[in-house]
Amino acid sequence: MGELPEKFPEYSIMYKTISxxxxxxxxxxxxxxxxxxxxxxxxxxxxxxxxxxxxFPDNFF
Incomplete structure (x- = not known):
């Protein structure tokens, strides 16, 4: 797996919220x-x- 962005939790929350x-x-x-x-x-x-x-790396979300 590739490196995750610095602010991974924030982007993860944003992704879920937008979805x-x-x-x-x-x-x-x-x-x-x-x-x-x-x-x-x-x-x-x-x-x-x-x-x-x-x-994010491929197929992460």
Whole structure:
């Protein structure tokens, strides 16, 4: 396994929090008529997850 970033616990917590928020938004999206705002928020959160994933070794999350 490769080296972990210096602030590993913080990134791990951020990853879990963002993942949970995406799940909440997707559930709201199923119930909502206007999905454009929710789609943009989900996309923004997914981009942040990708940034975090790039910091860690493959298949870490």
């Amino acid at each position: 949970n928020q995406i799940n909440v938004l997707q559930k709201q999206k199923e119930k909502s008529q206007d999905n454009t705002e929710l789609d943009s928020k989900i996309k923004k959160y997914q981009e942040e997850l990708e940034k975090i994933k790039k910091m």
